[in-house]
Amino acid sequence: DIQMTQSPSSLSASVGDRITITCRASQGINNYLAWYQQKPGKVPKVLIYAASTLQSGVPSRFSGSGSGTDFTLTISSLQPEDVATYYCQKYNSAPWTFGQGTKVEIK
Amino acid sequence: QVQLVESGGGVVQPGRSLRLSCAASGFTFSIFGMHWVRQAPGKGLEWVAAISYDGSNEDYADSVKGRFTISRDNSKNTLYVQLNSLRAEDTAVYYCAKEIVSSSWFHDWGQGTLVTVSS
Numbered sequence: 001d002i003q004m005t006q007s008p009s010s011l012s013a014s015v016g017d018r019i020t021i022t023c024r025a026s027q028g029i030n031n032y033l034a035w036y037q038q039k040p041g042k043v044p045k046v047l048i049y050a051a052s053t054l055q056s057g058v059p060s061r062f063s064g065s066g067s068g069t070d071f072t073l074t075i076s077s078l079q080p081e082d083v084a085t086y087y088c089q090k091y092n093s094a095p096w097t098f099g100q101g102t103k104v105e106i107k
Numbered sequence: 108q109v110q111l112v113e114s115g116g117g118v119v120q121p122g123r124s125l126r127l128s129c130a131a132s133g134f135t136f137s138i139f140g141m142h143w144v145r146q147a148p149g150k151g152l153e154w155v156a157a158i159s160y161d162g163s164n165e166d167y168a169d170s171v172k173g174r175f176t177i178s179r180d181n182s183k184n185t186l187y188v189q190l191n192s193l194r195a196e197d198t199a200v201y202y203c204a205k206e207i208v209s210s211s212w213f214h215d216w217g218q219g220t221l222v223t224v225s226s
Contacts (some may be wrong), residue, residue, distance in 0.1 A: 001169070034212035034213075036152075036213075038152075043202065043216045043217070043218060043219065044152060044202075044213075044216055045216075046212055046213065046214060049211070049212045085151075087151065087152055089152075089154075089212060089213075091210060091211055091212045092210050092211075093210060094157060094166035094167075095154055095166065095168055095169075096142065096154040096157065096213075097154060098144075098151060098152040098153065098154060099151075100151050101151040101152070
């Protein structure tokens with residue numbers, strides 16, 4: 001099975017900072033990669049699919065890139081409401097594996 | 108709008124069984140693949156099982172294969188998962204989730220139901 005590895009596991013940054021989260025697949029997955037945001041006590045919400053397509057309604061400060069095995073989620077200007085845990089996920093075939101998550105906090 | 112409402116969670120002893128349900132509304136349930144995802148307390152998301160739109164294909168995580176069974180009743184717009192031989196490590200919030208197209212990412216999620224396996 002393909003494993004999904006995120007880094008870092010947590011980060012703390014200031015409001016307005018640009019942050020990047022990395023997700024690596026153990027084998028190539030083309031662009032079958034989604035990013036989810038889960039705020040404390042809430043249900044996960046899809047931010048990006050097909051590695052770089054922004055879900056409707058998601059602020060444009062979020063962006064995704066990558067293909068094959070290496071992917072990134074970038075928040076161009078971190079806002080207080082972005083405090084959450086972010087997960088990558090491979091899809092298109094079983095298992096629909098999630099990364100272990102990256103917890104983002106405000107410094 | 109899409110609504111997914113899970114039920115059936117609770118406290119159960121190790122080795123016992125439980126059946127979770129997910130009632131769907133606001134969309135044509137019979138044309139979408141569905142999934143169960145779980146999240147242990149304070150931990151990350153773990154995909155559990157998937158079922159195709161017509162129930163003809165099922166997939167399972169290795170951690171639950173042979174113990175859990177996913178099913179659906181398209182006449183009742185309901186997704187199920189039968190949890191057998193439960194272990195302490197199965198303690199989690201169980202979410203049902205809906206694909207947007209075949210084998211896609213999860214566009215919609217329920218609020219989850221908590222399963223606690225404890226003696």
